[in-house]
Amino acid sequence: MRTRGWLIGALAAGTIAAAVLAAGPARSAPAGSAAPAGSAGLAGSRSAAGPRGARVKLPLPFDNSCHPEASLRPPAGAPRVTAGSDMARIRARGYLIAGVSESEYHQGFLNPLTGQIEGFDIDAVHQVAQAIFGDPGKVRFVSLTDAGRIPALRSGAVDIVAQSMTINCARLRQIDFSAVYFNDGQRVLVLKNSAVKGIADLSRQRVCATAGSTSVVDIKAANPAAIPVAVPYFTDCLVLLQQNQVAAVSTDGSILAGLAAQDPETQVVGPLFTIEPHGIGISQQNPDLVRFVNAVLARWIAGGGWAVSYDRWISAPAPAPPVAQYKD
């Protein structure tokens, strides 16, 4: 019923959007201080000129008050399944249960030609399964919405979540995270014929992201005049963009690149305006699994598998991998 509900909602929202768009022409003067589209890293200034000269405050990109990137230190040496651990329980079950996305192209997506779930996040899951079972295929994938990730971990429905999940202090109060395995930041996807050059140009326009994501919160933080539209999956955002029901999609650059790869008439614009370190989500009940996964990630990165996967799915050549930080 959830899927039906949002679809009806999206249709209704679309109708309203059409009415809103019809009521007044979209104002989207290019923002003077927006950085060029290709620039990586944070925009130098904390504010940018919005439409009609309004000052749009860019948010503090990253709440690091709790040192969110620091995870639990893995035991020295190769990952080991110790007796009585969470890993032993998973091994006894016969398969790892991983919450993933089926709709984030090149991160985690269901390939309709093969019926298989593939992507960079999925490679990380196979690494964990390989370490527990000696067989990367012993995984049961559960497709989650972004809003469903934390509840699935807290209820024990999944062992791990590998789904472009940003580590932050608010989430650390509910779940635990592995060390960082991917660095990303939020940008904007628009149609190629759009005059929008960045988040600052999207005042009083509808901007799409998924419900339960950091992106949908950060849109409002970066441009309080923008109107966030929340849907279950990012591919739903691309549908809305193609149907002209939203002016832009805003989320992590890697997800936007995956959307742009599905529609050559769209492009990613503007600077990164947030920092989004991705980690593998794990329940706070399972600290030994957190340490185990950190050992797996460290081996994956050190062994070069991480770079191979990055080259294949994200972009080649891979940048320097994230340096793991531990709090103990």
Next chain:
Amino acid sequence: MATTARARPGLGITGSSGRAPAPLVRASTTPGKLRFLLAGLVVLCLLWGAVAALAAGQHASGAGAVVSTSEPLSLDGQRIYRSLSDADATAASAFLAGGLEPQAVRRRYLADIAQAATSLEAATTTAGHAAAQPDLATLSASLPVYTGEIETARADNRLGLPLGAAYLREASGLMRGTLLPAARGLYQQANVELAAQSSQATGLPFALVALLVAIAVGLVLFRAQRWLARRTHRVANAGLLLASVAGVVSVLWLVVALTVARVELGSARGHGSAPVEALAQADIAALQAHADESLTLIDNSGDDSFQADFAAVTKRLGPGPGTLLAAAASAASGSAGSAAATAAQSGAPAWYAAHRRLRALDDGGAHSQAVASATGSGPQDSGTRFRQLDSSLDRSIAADQAVFQSHAVSGRDATAGLEAGMIALALIMAAGCALGLRQRLAEYQ
């Protein structure tokens, strides 16, 4: 003959006036009574004609509307719902298969869409009344949007893009949120019309009024003839006799025609549209549960809302006391579709058993085997078992629909020509009365 003028000396009119003007109100004299009787009988005959024609017209138009409007509309509404719901489940299972969809699945989807479009066209032509228009407009406007989204999903799938799944969800949401409710609305609206027109065609008020008038006319005619026979010492008056015969014929015709129509339309309802309605309710529930089965397999989100819906819908479907299948079987009992309706009652548990095996496979991680069961055609597959249930219900609906059609047409034909016949016979009665009494009246002049 007495003259009125002479009775009024004060007016100073001489006796030369001879014949007086015809007395208009002197009812105490025989000619006065005759004139009064003539006027009264003609008025009563014409009143009878009007009431009988009105009753015949009401019943005939009700029966005609049942056969030509509300019944086809109900049938079309049901076909639209069936084919759209099947298209939804079929599109989902085409996607389930992964890669290129099986040809049979694609053909089934295209046949569903063609059937929906054909029935929609037919319903739009049939529905002259405003009540069904909003639902028909919704269906006409949304069906091309739906098929467009399905084709976009298919194109994206062929490119290996996950965007296809989003278009499929969007299309399914449009189907379940907009198209299917409109089809259900159209069907329910048509059934309300069908019930109203049936009761107009079989209701008693007009027939009772007509019979009361007929009794009044008969009494007056009978007493008039008896009075005339005594007064004039003649046994029969040809004109009044003709009027009496015409009256008896018209009453018999009306009573026989309306009784036949009532019995036929009652059979059409009892052995036709009532079981069809109950069977269609069961079929709609089965189709919804089938779509839930496919969508549960696609929606790999760990959220069991489709499976919960499946459980709720199949609980309503039955079989078992108080369920839709039990209601359908009891409504269809003794009708042409009875055997197939009974088969549906045993087909449902067989499908549920196959569904439980499918769920066990899926829950045990054997997703592709579960998908194979949903889309497969082996005797143990859930897909096969569902199609058996669906075709049992479909066959019993078709059989009872045919029963309805033949009885309803007989009921309509029973009142053919009745209205015109009532008017003609009433005119003959009035003419007979007028001729018969004028003949007597002339003897006094």
